[in-house]
Amino acid sequence: MEQTFFHVDMDAFFAAIEEHDNPEYKGKCLVIGGLGPRSVASTASYAARKFGVHSAMPMGQALRLCPQAIVIPPNMKRYSQVSKKIMQICRSFSPEVQQLSIDEAFLDMTGTRRLFGLPRQAAQTLKAKVLEETGLTISVGIGPSKFIAKMASDYDKPDGLCRVSQGKELAFVDAVGLKKLWGIGKVTQAQLDKHHIGTTEQLRQFSQNTLQSLFGQSMGQFLYNASRGVDPGLFSSITKSHSISSEMTFDEDVTEALILEQYLLQMSHEIMFRSLDEKQMGRTIGIKIRFPDFSTFTCQVTPKANIYSAEQVYATGKQLLSQKWHEGVPVRLLGIGLYQLYNGEKPLQEELFDDPFSKKRELEKIILEMHKKGQEVFKATNLEQHDLQNKE
Template sequence: MQPVIFHVDMDAFYAAIEVLDHPEYKGKCLIIGGLSKRSVVSTASYEARTFGVHSAMPMTQALRLCPHALVVKPRMERYSQMSGKVMEILRQFSSDVMQISIDEAFLDMSGTNRLFGLPRQAGERLKAEVHAQTGLTISVGIGPSRFIAKMASDYDKPNGLCRVSPGKEQAFIDAVGLKKLWGVGKVTQTMLAKHHITTTEELRSYSETTLENLFGRSMGHFLYLAGRGIDPGIFKEESKSHSISTETTFIEDVTTKDVLEQTLLAMSHEIMFRALEEKQMGRTIALKLRFPDFTTTSIQITPQSNLYSAEQIYHYALQMLQQKWQEGTPLRLIGLGLHQLYSGDRPLQEELFADPYEKKRKLEQVVLQLQKQGKSVCKATNLKSVEE
């Protein structure tokens, strides 16, 4: 049986939800983020993207590119709640759903023809169901591997559907081109160009040994496989019952602390609200960093105190970042995860004295319930990185 993998990407997710809740925003250049000098863009509507605005861009730069944009503060609780609705729909189509961020997931649709039709038909049904139940559009990529499905979902955005049949991987890679090959950013493109590699066909003319000699073992191995349309194993399966994680691959390598801090802040809220939705608590926090040469490092911490709040996760995430990253060092990917999960709203080991973070968890639960009822409410926080 040939594997059939779907990659679902929610189109401009944060911005789409703001338009859904505020129809007057429709058609406008919308940027989700704060307004302080240290702010970065969380996401932007497609109207704003035509001006060159993208996620993780400093807000000051974004507003220079698009000075007439409307800036809206992010509402992670609302986004998490809508993400949960979409994931529920995905699980109606597949028992094997791998959520990799608040707005992305893989589905293993192998052998589901009798239930949902051929892959393209199943993709159309999935898109229609998500739109009918949430009002949101998604792009679906279909391929024989996660790597190909991931790129296919980006091929025809927004509201796209692209299927790459088995045996057509190299042809698809060539159609996408080296500049849009997943994982090959501007820095890598510059390095390749120095060796006169500007197309995927030219990339395939080099042996794996040569590429590893030129670019190092990790990058060389990745380029050898990616140029042939072979999944390099970037998206590895994690036990769904033991972790809730998210990761962000930056459009451009990030070297500044402010961007990473605010990315981790959003991630901390994302995974905590996902944990609240799923009625899970965790014992361990893990941080993953990937550098431009594709080397990856990770670190985890299991605090003695119970993990109640997004602010706790963020606190420990910053500690781990300080241990593993030096400001100015380029990063291409950052990931954050909550591991060793167990079901329930109460910790396995009760505290002798009241934990102040427990009150914050209760507040987050209240906010999440209000969001489910369609009420617009934001959770206040005293973190310095959050914009006033």
């Protein structure tokens, strides 16, 4: 039986939700993030992206590129609410959904043709259902592997649908081209240029041993497999059943602690609101870091204290990050997650004395319920405000 994977990618997710909720933003240059000198752009509408604005870009730079941009703070509670709805729709199509982050997931659609028809037909039905129930568009990539499906979802964005059949992987990789091959950033591109490698066809002329000697063990193996349309296995260990995690692959490698910490904070809120909504608690906090050469490191800790709030997750994530990384080293991907989950809203081990973080968990639950009822609450969760509150 031919394996079939969907990669579902929500188009400019944060900005799309803001445009849906506030029609006056429709079609305008919209950037999600803070306004202060320490802020970065979380995401940007497609109108703003035409000016070169992208995620993880310092806000000052974004505004220089696009001075007419409208900047609004992120509303993670609302984004998590919509994400949950879309993931529920995805799970109605496949029993195996691997959520990578708040705005993307893999669906294993192998063996579902009797239920939903041919893969392209199933993807069209999925896209229509998401649009009908949320008012948002998604892009769907279909492939015989997760790697090909992920590249396919980006091939015709926004509102895209691209299928790569088994046996067509090599032709698809060549059509995408070396510069747009997923996983090849500016640093790797410069190294390839140095060795006069400009196409996937030229890259395939090199043996795996030669590529590993030129680019390092991990990157050499990745280039060898990717240029042949072979799944490098980067997504094989994502989203276990007993975890809630999120990760961010940056458009450009990040070297600044401030930017990584802001994304840690954003993802900490995301996974905590997902855990609240699913009535789950975690025993362990872990982070994942991938560097430009595709070497990947994970680090976990099980705190003695119960894990109640996003603030705890963020603080622990920062500590783990400092153990595995120091400022100036470029980072391609950053993720954080809750592990060893158990059902319930109270910890298995009750505290002898009141834990101040338990009160923050109750506040986060109230905010989540308000959003479910469509009530508006204070929306800012950016790093500047978080630091300011800590100083007060």
